[in-house]
Amino acid sequence: MEFNAIAAKVERLLFSRPLDGWELVFSSSRNLSIEVREGKVDTFKCSAPTGVSVRVLKEGGMGFAFSTSLDESDLARMVDNALVAAQAQTPDEHHAFPSMAVLPELAGLLDEQLAGIPEEEKIKRTLALERIALEADPRVKRVRKATYGESRYEVHLRNSNGVDGNYGGTSVSSSVTAVAEENGDFQMGWDFGFSPRYADVHVDAIAHNAAERATGLLGARRIPTMRCPVVLDNHVASDILEVLAPSFLAESVQKGKSMLAGKVGEKLFSPLLRIHDNGLLPDGMGTAPFDAEGVPQQDTLLASDGVLHGFLYDTLRGRKEGTPSTGNASRGGIKSPPHNGVTNFFIENGDLPPVRLLAGIDRGVMITDVLGMHTANPVSGDFSVGVTGFLVEKGKRLHPVKGIAISGNILDLFRRVEGVGNDLRFFGSVGSPSLLIGELDVSGD
Secondary structure, rough: HHHHHHHHHHHHHOOOOOOOEEEEEEEEEEEEEEEOOOOOEEEEEEOOOOOEEEEEEEEEEEEEEEEEEOOHHHHHHHHHHHHHHHHHHHOOOOOOOOOOOOOOOOOOOOOOHHHHHHHHHHHHHHHHHHHHHHHOOOOOEEEEEEEEEEEEEEEEEEEEEOEEEEEEEEEEEEEEEEEEEEEEEEEEEEEEEEEOOOOOOOHHHHHHHHHHHHHHOOOOOOOOOOOEEEOOHHHHHHHHHHHHHHEEEEEHHHOOOOOOOOOOOOOOOOOOOOEEOOOOOOOOOOOOOOOOOOEEOEEEEEEEOOOOOEEOOOOHOOOOOHOOOOOOOOOOOOOOOOEOOOOOEEOOOEEEEHHHHOOOOEEEEEEEEOOOOHHOOOOOOOOEEEEEEEEEEEEEEEEEEEEEEEEEHHHHHHOOOOEOOOOOEEEEEEEEEEEEEEEEEOOOO
């Protein structure tokens, strides 16, 4: 059903209620998920969810409700439930809907060709991903999972202040986990690819990267405990940056859950780092013309020359500080109200090839995987996690290492960055190039 027809139904219901403001969001998508194992299709799922949600403002209370049914009786129930929720909520004078603004149009969100590609071709692609990973190296004995996913989506948003916008797009992804074995040693390697366009997800590269990560760790040895230079590959650097990301949210700051609270203007990071949140980044997983409240997304420079410049705001958190929203309202789907969140959060590319980051290391470690980074303390920044990687001597990567851990403080780690690679890569909505850390505690034997 066309959005305008749905909106007309809901708006009639909204206009008949005593409200101080409202917001209507409609979303629909067509999704496909394929998983293969041992040369056969193990999972094939298609779905086409559609839904509508509403937020209403009544005497300082903000109520939310949603419906996956577009029948008029269900829409009326949704509006009534939102009003009940608003009246039951503790009033907050800062609750509001954003005002009308010019919403940008973004090119490149939609792959017009995707719908015309037969499902048989997508199955073949997923089977090829598994096969190529197995053929990449004789030590790769099996593939735990090879997947393909796609979505064609539409979003419409309208509110009582005149905001009225819509956009549509596509997303395509593939991933594979390879298992390598040699002399009784088993190691796993994972890789994935994402793009709005089918043609830009390259299964050959994904398969070979996963196989290389798995086989590269075979024969890992233990090393002694030491404090030494450490290179974080872009995957590990992104994992650590993801723990820091919530500290840039104004909601975390206002709730006392940010390690950056009260430190705007202070030199907290290495002067080599420039940290952004960019909701307009081409081909980004979080790219859209406007956020979950209808505020235009933007490129926000959060830190440069080591200095923290500010935080990320949605409408509510901005109004609490008298600061405009930075377009950082996120939504987990039609069944969730907006919340403060990142879009495409990343460290800018440097100018050093990853191999150059190793060049000045007399003895150190290159880390390629980290286990349990989510256990880091999000307020203090303290962490102690298991890692795998390679011993580095005289600027060269030697044998893989196992049974080691790194510990320290996230802010201190980013303060000690002495080299930034030119291999920026996103893993979901967070990305980083490889980083050279001047010194870090590495626990071994």
